[in-house]
Amino acid sequence: MEIIHVTAECYPVAKAGGLGDVAGALPKYQCALGHTAKVVMPMYRTRFLYDNEWELVHEGGQCLGQQWFHYSIIREKTNKLGFDLYLVDINGLLDREKVYGYDDDIERFLGFQLAVCDWLVQWTNLPDVVHCHDHHTGLIPFLMKHTYAFNRMAATPSIFTIHNAEYQGWIGWDKAYLLPAYDTWKSGLLEWNGTINSLASAIKCAWKVNTVSPSYMEELRYKAAGLEPLFEYEKGKCSGILNGIDTQVWDPMTDPLLHKNFDGQTAKEGKRKNKKEVCQRFGMDPEKPLVVFIGRLVGEKAADLLPDAIRNSIYQHHAGASFLILGSGEPVVENRLNLLKEQFSGFVNTFIGYNEALAHQMYAGADFLLMPSRVEPCGLNQLYSLRYGTVPIVRSTGGLRDTVKDFGEWQGYGIRFDQASVEDIVFSLQRALELYYQKPDLFQWMRSYMMQIDHSWEKSALDYIALYQSTQLSV
Numbered sequence: 001m002e003i004i005h006v007t008a009e010c011y012p013v014a015k016a017g018g019l020g021d022v023a024g025a026l027p028k029y030q031c032a033l034g035h036t037a038k039v040v041m042p043m044y045r046t047r048f049l050y051d052n053e054w055e056l057v058h059e060g061g062q063c064l065g066q067q068w069f070h071y072s073i074i075r076e077k078t079n080k081l082g083f084d085l086y087l088v089d090i091n092g093l094l095d096r097e098k099v100y101g102y103d104d105d106i107e108r109f110l111g112f113q114l115a116v117c118d119w120l121v122q123w124t125n126l127p128d129v130v131h132c133h134d135h136h137t138g139l140i141p142f143l144m145k146h147t148y149a150f151n152r153m154a155a156t157p158s159i160f161t162i163h164n165a166e167y168q169g170w171i172g173w174d175k176a177y178l179l180p181a182y183d184t185w186k187s188g189l190l191e192w193n194g195t196i197n198s199l200a201s202a203i204k205c206a207w208k209v210n211t212v213s214p215s216y217m218e219e220l221r222y223k224a225a226g227l228e229p230l231f232e233y234e235k236g237k238c239s240g241i242l243n244g245i246d247t248q249v250w251d252p253m254t255d256p257l258l259h260k261n262f263d264g265q266t267a268k269e270g271k272r273k274n275k276k277e278v279c280q281r282f283g284m285d286p287e288k289p290l291v292v293f294i295g296r297l298v299g300e301k302a303a304d305l306l307p308d309a310i311r312n313s314i315y316q317h318h319a320g321a322s323f324l325i326l327g328s329g330e331p332v333v334e335n336r337l338n339l340l341k342e343q344f345s346g347f348v349n350t351f352i353g354y355n356e357a358l359a360h361q362m363y364a365g366a367d368f369l370l371m372p373s374r375v376e377p378c379g380l381n382q383l384y385s386l387r388y389g390t391v392p393i394v395r396s397t398g399g400l401r402d403t404v405k406d407f408g409e410w411q412g413y414g415i416r417f418d419q420a421s422v423e424d425i426v427f428s429l430q431r432a433l434e435l436y437y438q439k440p441d442l443f444q445w446m447r448s449y450m451m452q453i454d455h456s457w458e459k460s461a462l463d464y465i466a467l468y469q470s471t472q473l474s475v
Ligand SMILES: Nc1ncnc2c1ncn2[C@@H]1O[C@H](COP(=O)(O)OP(=O)(O)O[C@H]2O[C@H](CO)[C@@H](O)[C@H](O)[C@H]2O)[C@@H](O)[C@H]1O
Pocket: 016, 017, 018, 019, 021, 022, 163, 164, 212, 243, 294, 295, 296, 326, 327, 328, 353, 354, 355, 356, 359, 376, 377, 378, 379, 380, 381, 399
């Protein structure tokens, strides 16, 4: 099959979160299965662009409302990522350093989607599947099926994967003129609650829709930031496929970013050395258990609970653990964490920002990874932590529920709690400290057991192929 993934992020070209990891790995594993998977994404001005060689494969033009724009598509020459990578360049719109966060993001990603459709529709042989990821590509199923300009692709299956339904790509109707012509009676396919909603439109128009874990798909039917009835209505074409991890990038035995590589046999010593380095750098005691948090400091990840939970744990557990936080997000949370760092110097430290190398070193050096998420469609951090022998402490939601088993259960290897509350987090930290100080044998067993769990992409890549094939049945 020929599969085109359309995405705003792809590791290592540009990554802001888990979407980048998935788009950088899934196509590679699909190619390994004998399919032809390709990725098309915006050409941001990131380092990857300048460090690699490119060839021009297409040039064209499209209208964004009254404004005509020129676009070009370049391809990475050496198949460096294990699949064909195409970048869409639109001067003035996509040529920025960051992926998101600009005032004209609506125009930027509309321009991107129009350019992709304009390019694909000119292919002599259309691809077998167009696989769109998250709301930045959510209008493509509508554009392919219902606009005059692109309806040569109406019979080409579109698949839509929801990595996060909290962000929906709302566009006021006053910007509807930016879209190419379509029969106006079809405008209901774009709309939700009085605005154009890219995510809702994708759920309505894509041939198949999936989320990145089965539990999250279930949850969306009763908690989906306003889209609950839509998920209930469209449940027939919706499913959940658990994310995998790229074991070529995330392997503690070969990871070049670690101070010391290790595998299941050498984990105790290897992790001890990595922990020592991390603790030295952040001024913490390597004899104490190291609890880390890595991710966006936003409400969805319950990062706002961290300051109180950490403070309470330090008081209640007599500073029995060290805490290190890597992330950025809401300024209030960043400031509160930095205050905590001042107050509890030597016990708490933070790195506010994005740092891929440090993330790897923290997965390797930590004893516990804390993920109290209010919403977690799948979560990759806990999968990385399992592979790096770091016990995940997670709230029982979405993909966290599907991938972490509490150590109170038969062959459990993690710590789970129910409520996104300071009390539940502190109680779970207490269980973690008991495990670390009082049950070292069990702790070691959990570590070696979790490192062997297979969360590679092989199975999920096959599930996606089966999903694509199921579109043949729905023609
Ligand atoms: N400050 C920082 N420095 C370095 N690295 C950082 C970092 N902050 C985050 N990361 C990295 O970004 C990735 C985060 O992935 P997640 O899946 O946990 O979250 P995200 O919410 O972005 O993804 C969404 O999409 C993914 C993919 O489908 C779902 O798993 C998830 O549940 C959903 O919310 C990990 O690779 C992590 O190491």
